[in-house]
Amino acid sequence: MLQRGNLPEALMELRLNKSIVKSIQASEIEEILLHFSKSMVTIDSEEELLWDMVKNCISILDFEDAVIYLMDESGEFLVQKAAIGPKSPDGKELINAMKIPLGSGVTGKVAQTGLPIVINDTRLEPDYIQDDEFRLSELAVPILLEGKVIGVIDSENSKEGYFTDQHLRILHAVASIYAGQIARLRAEQKAKKEQFERWKVQQRIYRMQMEAISAQLSPHFVFNSLNAIQHYILLEDKRKSLRFLSIFGKLLRYFLGQIHQETVLVRDEIQMLDWYLQLQKLRYEEKFVYDIEEHRVDALPNSKIPAVVVQSLIENLLEEHINQSQGNLRIKALFSIKEFEVHFKVQLEIPENECESKSKSEYFRELTPWEDYVKLINEIRPYQIKSQVKQEKSENGHCLKVVELIFPNLM
Structure with missing residues (x-):
C-alpha cells in the first residue's frame, strides 16, 4: 500500500464521497494521481506538459478524448493547446484549434466562474458547443493558479451520463497537480527571460561604453x-x-x-x-x-x-x-x-x-x-x-x- 506522505499535496486533499458507489478503488486513485505526478517530473516546457496531461487522461483514465484550453494574454479567450482524439490524430498537432470567448459554451463558463461542470446529456444543454463531433457527456474542470483560472481540462464521451463524481474529483486533483507544475515552468521561463534581458542590457551598456571611447x-x-x-x-x-x-x-x-x-x-x-x-x-x-x-x-x-x-x-x-x-x-x-x-x-x-x-x-x-x-x-x-x-x-x-x-x- 502506498503511504500518503509520499503523495503530492493535491492527492492528500482528495476526499472521496463514501456514499457513492465506486467503480475505482481508493488505492487505484492514489496510483493514478501518483502516475500523473511522476510523468511530468522530467518535463521542462509548458507545451510538452500539456500534451503529457491529455495523453495521461486517455491512457490512465480511459477517456475517449481530452482537450486542454489555456487563457490567452488578453484574458478574454480560451485557446485549445493540446488534445487527444479526433482533434489530434497523431497526438502531436491540433487540427482546427478552437478559440472560445470567456463565458461562451461549457468551457467558457468554467473559465468565467472557476467552477467545474458535469453534463450528463449534452442534448439538453444549451451551452454545449460541438467541436470535432457530437458526444452525449461532457466534463470540464478549471485549472487554477493562485486562485485565478489559467485554463480548462475538457473531456467528452459518446455515452450518456458517463462522467461520475469520481471522474470529477480525480480530474480536479490532476488539474491542481499540473497547475503547480505550470507555475514552476512559468517562473523558470520568466527568470530565464529576465536573465536574458539583463544580459542584453549589459551588452548594450558595453556597446555604449565602447562607442563612447571611440567617440572621445x-x-x-x-x-x-x-x-x-x-x-x-x-x-x-x-x-x-x-x-x-x-x-x-x-x-x-x-x-x-x-x-x-x-x-x-x-x-x-x-x-x-x-x-x-x-x-x-x-x-x-x-x-x-x-x-x-x-x-x-x-x-x-x-x-x-x-x-x-x-x-x-x-x-x-x-x-x-x-x-x-x-x-x-x-x-x-x-x-x-x-x-x-x-x-x-x-x-x-x-x-x-x-x-x-x-x-x-x-x-x-x-x-x-x-x-x-x-x-x-x-x-x-x-x-x-x-x-x-x-x-x-x-x-x-x-x-x-x-x-x-x-x-x-x-x-
Whole structure:
C-alpha cells in the first residue's frame, strides 16, 4: 500500500464521497494521481506538459478524448493547446484549434466562474458547443493558479451520463497537480527571460561604453590633435605647442579615466568641455569663440549626468559648421543644476550667410549623432533624458541653433 506522505499535496486533499458507489478503488486513485505526478517530473516546457496531461487522461483514465484550453494574454479567450482524439490524430498537432470567448459554451463558463461542470446529456444543454463531433457527456474542470483560472481540462464521451463524481474529483486533483507544475515552468521561463534581458542590457551598456571611447578617442581626433602639435612645433611656436600638448594630455587622462563610468560629475564635465573647446580653438586657429556659464554647480557639487552626451553634442555642432566659418562662430554653453534635474543648454550663433552647412567635413560624416547616444541611454536606463532643438534669429540677424538637454540629477 502506498503511504500518503509520499503523495503530492493535491492527492492528500482528495476526499472521496463514501456514499457513492465506486467503480475505482481508493488505492487505484492514489496510483493514478501518483502516475500523473511522476510523468511530468522530467518535463521542462509548458507545451510538452500539456500534451503529457491529455495523453495521461486517455491512457490512465480511459477517456475517449481530452482537450486542454489555456487563457490567452488578453484574458478574454480560451485557446485549445493540446488534445487527444479526433482533434489530434497523431497526438502531436491540433487540427482546427478552437478559440472560445470567456463565458461562451461549457468551457467558457468554467473559465468565467472557476467552477467545474458535469453534463450528463449534452442534448439538453444549451451551452454545449460541438467541436470535432457530437458526444452525449461532457466534463470540464478549471485549472487554477493562485486562485485565478489559467485554463480548462475538457473531456467528452459518446455515452450518456458517463462522467461520475469520481471522474470529477480525480480530474480536479490532476488539474491542481499540473497547475503547480505550470507555475514552476512559468517562473523558470520568466527568470530565464529576465536573465536574458539583463544580459542584453549589459551588452548594450558595453556597446555604449565602447562607442563612447571611440567617440572621445577617435582616430581622427587623436591624429588631428597630434598633427596640430606637430604643426606648431614646425612653426617653432613653443608656447602654442606646449599649451596644446598640455590640454591634449589632460583630455586623454580624463577620457581614459571615464572608460568604465556611466555617469560623470557635472563639475568634471564642465572642465572637460573647457579643455575640449580650448583644444579645438587652437586646432582651428581661432575660428570660433566660446563661453561656458554655470548655475548652482558649487551648491550641488555631487550632481552627476550620463557620460558622453555633452561632448558628443558640442562636437557634432562644431564639426557641422566649422569648415565654412570665417571666424564668426560663437558657442555659448550653460549648465544649470536643480535638485532633481540638470539642464544643459548650448547656443551656436552662426552668421546668416553660413546658416546652411554646405561643406560638412568627412570627420563630421563619420561622427555618431548625439541624438543616438541619448536614444540608446534612454533605452537601457530609466533616465528619460529630454531634448529640444530650436532654430532662432539673434538680434543682429545671425542664425541661432539652440539645443537644450534635461538630465536627471544622478547624484
